Amino acid sequence: MSEVYKIAIVGSGPAGMSAAAHAAKKGLSHVLLEKTDHLSDTIYRYQKGKHVMATPSVLVLRSDCEFDAGKREKILDQWNQDTAAAGVNVRFNAEVKAITGDKGDFTLELKSGGAVKAENIILAVGTQGNPNLMRCEGGNLAHVQYSLDDPGEYTDEHITVIGGGDAGIENAMGLIADAAQNNTLTLLNRGADFPTAKKPNVDALLGARDAGRINVMVETxxxxxxxxxxxxxxxxxxxxxKCDRIIARMGAAPPRAFVESAGVQFASPDRSAFPTLTPTFESSTKPGIYVIGALAGYPLIKHCMNQGYDVVEFIGGNTSLDPADEPLLQAKLAGLPGNRSVSQWLEFLRSHVEILNGLSPLQMREFLLDSAVRAYKAGEAIFERNEPGSSLFGIAEGSVKVEVDPSNPNITVPIGxxxxxxxxxxxxxxxxxxxxxxxxxxxxxxIPRMAALKLMSQVPQARDAVQxxxxxxxxxxxxxxxxxxxDISEVLKGAEVTEVKPGEAIINEGDISDDLYIIRSGSMIVEKNLGGKPVFMSYVPAGSYSGEMAMIERSPRVATVKAAIRSQVVKLPAEPFRALLARKPELAKRMTDEMRARREINEFIESQKEEFGGAVDMYSSVANFLIKQGIGEATDVLLIDESLCVGCDNCERACAxxxxGLSRLNREAGTTFANIHVPTSCRHCEHPHCMSDCPPNAIxxxxxxEVFINETCIGCGNCQRACPYGVIQMDKPPPKKPALWEWMLFGRGPGPGQPSYEWRKKAAKAEGGESPKLAIKCDxxxxxxxxxxxxxxxxxxxxxxxxxxxxxxxxxxxKA
Amino acid sequence: MTQVGGQHTERVRQRTHEGFLRHKSFLWAQVATGLCVVVIALYWWVALQINEPPSGGSWLGYLLGTIGAGLIVWLACLGVRKRVITAGHYSLKAWVSAHVYLGLSLVVIATLHTGFQFGWNIHTLAYALMMLVIASGALGIWAYATLPERLHGNRGETTRKQMLDSIESQDRQLHDLAQPLDRAGASVVKLSIEETEIGGGFWKRLTGSYDDCANRRALQRLRNLPAPASAKQAEALTRIEQVMQQKAETLALARRQMQITAVLEGWLFVHIPATFALLAALTAHIVSVFTYW
Structure with missing residues (x-):
């Protein structure tokens, strides 16, 4: 208690551990505070035998602890040895409850009682402590909880545990451990299996289910x-x-309240936002507190370990330390015109590209590691029409021209x-x-897509500019x-970007309103009330507009337009747009023509409804069924006509x-309506959920x-958890099968299609070697x-x- | 409507929603019919020139025989096509469509090839086997055209695995419920749990006759058990009867599913072996014809 440490490190994951090891090596007085009774709880809780990867492979590791790709156990052992060898002063079971004080005199109050005093604090607590919340209606009620301290305190209750990860399963098993507590347990799992949980946990859970002690609901x-x-x-x-208590264990985001209470600011009110970092190294907005690792937005182990090392160097007084990425950046910027040093380049780009203006030098470094700087000669193509590519370009010097008309390259629009x-x-x-x-x-x-999205989420200025x-x-x-x-500057002045929830209407039939809507993302469905029932009229994909009839004709709305899925729309005010139409007869003609075409479709459906009500009802209900299945965000979906399907599963075999050798579709599973079956298979969403959190940006x-996963997949399973349609599986490809003719003539191997689990296990054993489970989906x-x-x-x-x-x-x- | 990003760079993509019989507006039906018409006309014309119908040994007979043999070999290749998943442009649906209609046209081509000369020999055996293959194939067309709706209508959204799982869970329930029972009661439950056969042999699945189903027998014996000794046992017996009834329903669902699947697959048990026999007989037929020329 009396001792004031130079550095207190909160959290012993790769970042905190690496910092502590370096502090120990440098002889700085330090203490490493760990909530649990072992180092690196996040890695510790990986499933047994999990293959941990070391990416990005180009980055050099700068740490007093070793790290190389390998099994979880090997890595944890290595770290235990390294920290012991370095002489790290670690305190287990020391969860920090609150941080008070300022640089030079911080007090870290511990949950177990007592406190630690330190001059500097390194926060490396990761994101595991801040659970994801329930989003359905009533999710905020008092009987919903996100942790379970003592399973013994609940008796005679109907309890629902949500989440089939280790946390959820362990909670559920704890609650039924003693039959005398007489709890009725239900576990909900979004997928059909429990891929993120440890096998013994899953086995125990399924055993309990088989014994009738717990009700397990999958795909629920x-x-x-x-x-x-x-x-x-x-x-x-x-x-x-019946359900008296809900225990939700569905993953985590940065532990905001705790970090904020210490005086650290966050970049935005967004739930997934990270703490704001200042230009000087990993310092937070609170002097003396340094934020590193996953909490700072760097989820990869190597980054974390390097940051741990660097931050201790910095606190130790070495302010001129070149970050570990300096040689990488040098290599990246070599050969460019202008003869600038790395830091000059960083400043040049930051000040010359609008969306980068708000970045700190540190963020620029991180940003540039993911990005590339290129010089082009006049007339050189930067990219061609129809080329694949999802990166964003910023112009630091010079200007470009866009060939807007594919048939005539001379028609161009400049961008400066x-x-x-x-x-x-x-x-x-x-x-x-x-x-x-x-x-x-x-x-x-x-700027690659993921880096650009990260930039937008961290720097509001960049997001506004891009928007x-x-x-x-x-x-x-x-x-x-x-x-x-x-021409459109007047119209855009009043433009409003809004998020629309699925099923929410942006336009209601009969309303007096005349704004025009652009569907930026997601999709809309148009419905009209015919004979007292809403009838599906049309589907409006992203990149089109809606609401032009009322805007042009100043009439009440003729149909309801509502979101098929979560969408983003831009509302354009009617008055300036009408003024624009008056100025631009070409545009007016174009819109009137399109309006006429849309009206004809509506009238056709209405007339059919009178004559062939059944066919229209069928069309409408099939459309609604498909929208409900999430087809609204699909770009390409596999459907099976059950009036033709003979159940031969040749589709699955062909896929495998x-x-x-692995099938990415499950024909039999999935929902059906009016002979149209939506099997479990990727729909290649317009905004793929799976892309949202892929550490190596492999999707x-x-x-x-097509949305596909490339070979840089590290097998973390984030995409599998993010996919609401359960179409991503974690698996290892089976060994090669004998050729088809060998099977046909001699019965060698398992034959066409995905080999049975038993065959794969046997063949993999015969082949030897360790291969990690990777994410697999339709490409x-x-x-x-x-x-x-x-x-x-x-x-x-x-x-x-x-x-x-x-x-x-x-x-x-x-057709009908 | 404009779409961000423009059109797909279209690889070959079958987006048309047509079954194998209607494929390309009955293209192969038209080809097969045309072939038959041409062959019949040719036969008619040749028959008019000579006194007796042209036999297999005539030039027309050789022509028809070559066409027929070629078709038979090509038709048999569907089995390979189905299993070799190559990356190129092909559609198994188109193959099946052609297989169906060209296969049916063989009835005309091969019959004219015989010149209506039949006997107890290898030649007629090949012909008979071919007709057997075609007849079983026709059964297959009927099955493929009519059964899928029943197949999927029966299962709803329940997968095969779910059916098996629910039977398993009913067995577990039975096991737990049987704990308070006496020996006689327990043996009835044991009968249902241990002896019930979900599917059985092909014939059993095809006919769907499960009169000897252990669950059904157990249910009967359960109802004939003497009055239980305690209220606890009585309650257990009532619950057991309910669960056995549920199990009977699940079993019926699964068995109906297997029955439809058995019909969908059953014709292949004739079609495929008969095809191999036909290929053998055809070889013998051709070899013998050329040997005894």
Missing amino acids: SAALVEAGWITVDTPQGQTRY ESSIFGEVGLISGRKRGATIRAAEPTICVE RITTERQVLQIFKSGLTPS DSHD RRGPDG MCSGKAGGPACVRACPTGAAIRVSPDAFLSVARIE
């Missing part, structure tokens, strides 16, 4: 929480059952210094819509008609045989719109000339792949 999620009851969505529909281009890729990872060439010698910074430019370009692209930015969108048979194998291999034509706007067209009524 909570829909509504009421006092004493819970309603859940199961694959078979909704059910409501400090602006950006390629932003469409950010929204959906789609391929390039136009060729862009350097208009003069130009220097651009190319503004994106809206302007999108309006220009949707309405074309030779509009220029100056064209992709390393990309390919040239045909739409990327690169195969014939297209998706599941469709090609269907003998009866039951399997089709469609885009929602093509499938949800009136053509279906005409």
Whole structure:
């Protein structure tokens, strides 16, 4: 208590441990505070035998602890040895409750009682302490809790545990451990399996289920929480059952309240936002507190360990230390014109590219590690139309021209210094819509999609700039008609970007309103009330507009427009737009023509409704079913016509045989309506959920719109957890099978399709060697000339792949 | 409507929603019909020139025989095509469509090839086997055209695994419920848990006759048990009867599923072996014809 440490390190994960080891090596007085009774709890809780990867591979490791890719156990052992050898002063079971004081005199109050005093604090607590909250209605009620301290304190209750990870399973098992407590337990799991949990946990859980001690509901999620009851969505529909207590264990985000109470500010009110870091190293906005590791937004182990080392160097007085990435940046910037040093380059880019203006030097470094700086000669193509690519470009020097008309490369639109281009890729990872060439010698910074999204989430200034430019370009692209930015500046002044929840209406039939809406992301459905029932009229994908009839004709709204999925729309005020139409007859004609076409479709459906009510009702209900299945965010979805499917599973076999022996689709699973079956298979969402948190940025969108996982996958399982459709599996490809003719003639090997688990296990054993489980999903048979194998291999034509706007067209009524 | 990013760079993508029978607006039906018409007309014309119908030994017979043999070999290749998943442009649906209609056209081509000369020899055996293959194939067309709706209508959204799982869980419930029972009661439950056969042999699955089903027998014996000794046992017996009834329903669902699947697969048990026999007989037929030329 009397001792004041030079450094107190909170959290003993890779970052904290590395910091402590270096402090010990340097002879600085320090203490490493760890909540649990072992080092690095996050890694410790990985499943047994998990293969931990060391990425990014180019980055050199600078730490007093060793780290190399390998099994969890090996790595933990190594770290235990390293910290012991370095003489780290570690205190286990020392959870910090509160941090008070200022630089030079901090007090860290411990939960177990007592306190630690320190001059500097390194926060390396990661994100595991701040659980994800329930988002369904009633999720904020008092009987919903996110942790379970003592399972022994609950008796005679109906308890629902949500989450099939280790935390959820361990909680549930604790609550039923003593039968005398007489709790009725239910565990909800979103997927069909328990891929993130340790096997012994899963085995124990399934054993308990088999013994009737716990009810396990898979492919189920909570829909509504009421006092004493819970309603859940199961694959078979909704059910409501008794529930006195909910324990939700669904993953985590930065532990904001604790960190904020110490005086550290966050970048934005967003739940997933990270603490704001100042220009001087990993310092937070609170002097004397340094934030490193996952809490600072760097989830990769190598980064964390380097930061731990660097931050201790910095506290120890070494302010001129070149970060570990200096040689990487030097290599990256070598060969560029201008003869600048690394720090000069960083400053040059930061000040010259608008969206980078708000970055600190440290953020610039981190940012540039992910990005690339390129110089182009005048006339050189930066990218070509239809090229795959989802990166964002910022112009640091020079200017570019956009070839807006594919048939005539002489028609170009200029984009000047400090602006950006390629932003469409950010929204959906789609391929390039136009060729862009350097208009003069130009220097651009190319920012990969993930780095750009990270930038936008951390720097509000960057986000606003991107949003503004994106809206302007999108309006220009949707309405074309030779509009220029100056034409639409009036319209954009009143533009409002809003998020719309699924099912929420942006326009209600009969309302008097006349704004125009642009669907930036997501999709909308148009419904009209016919004979007292809402009838599906049309589907509006992202990148189109809606609401033009009332705007042009100043009439009440003729139909309801509501979001099929979570969407982002831009509301454009009617008055300036009408003024624009008056100025631009070409645009007015274009919109009137399109309006007429849309009206004809509506009238056609209305007339059919009178004559063939059944066909229209069918069309409407099929459309609603598909929208409910999330087709609204799909770009290409596999459907099976059950009036043709003979259940031969040749689609699954074809899938397995064209992709390393594992099938990425499950024909039988999934929902069905009116003979249309939506199997468990990737829909290549417009905004893929799986892309949202991929540490190595391995999930990309390919040239045909397919979302695929490349070979840099580290097997973390984030994408599997993020996918709401359960189409990603974690598995290792089986060993190669004997050739097909050997099977046909001699019965060698398992035959066509995915080999049985037993065969794989045996063959893998015979082959030897360790291979990690990686994320596996449909890639739409990327690169195969014939297209998706599941469709090609269907003998009866039951399997089709469609885009929602093509499938949800009136053509279906005409066919019926 | 403009779409961000423009059109797909279209690889071959089958987006048309047509079954194998209607494939490309009955393209292969038209080809097969045309082939038959041409062959019949040709036969008619040749038959008019000579006194007796042209036999297999005539030039027309050789022509028809070559076409027929070629078709048979090509039709048999579907089995390979189905299993070799290559990356190129092919559609198994198109293959099946052609297989169906060209296979049916063999009835005309091969019959004319025989010149209506039949006997107890290898040649007629090959013909008979071919007709057997075609007849079983026709059964297959009927099954593929009519059964899928029943197959999926029966299972709803329940997968095979879920059916098996629910039977397993019912067995577990039975096991737990049987704890308070006496020996006679327990043996009835044991009968249902241990002896119930979900599927059985192919014939059993096809006919769907499960009169000897252990669960059904257990249910009967349960109802005939003497009055239970205690209220606890009585309650257990009531619950057991309910669960056995549920199990009977799940079993019926699973068995109906297996029955439809058995019909969908059953014709292949004739079609495929008969095809191999046909290929052997065809080889013998051709070899013998050329040997005794």
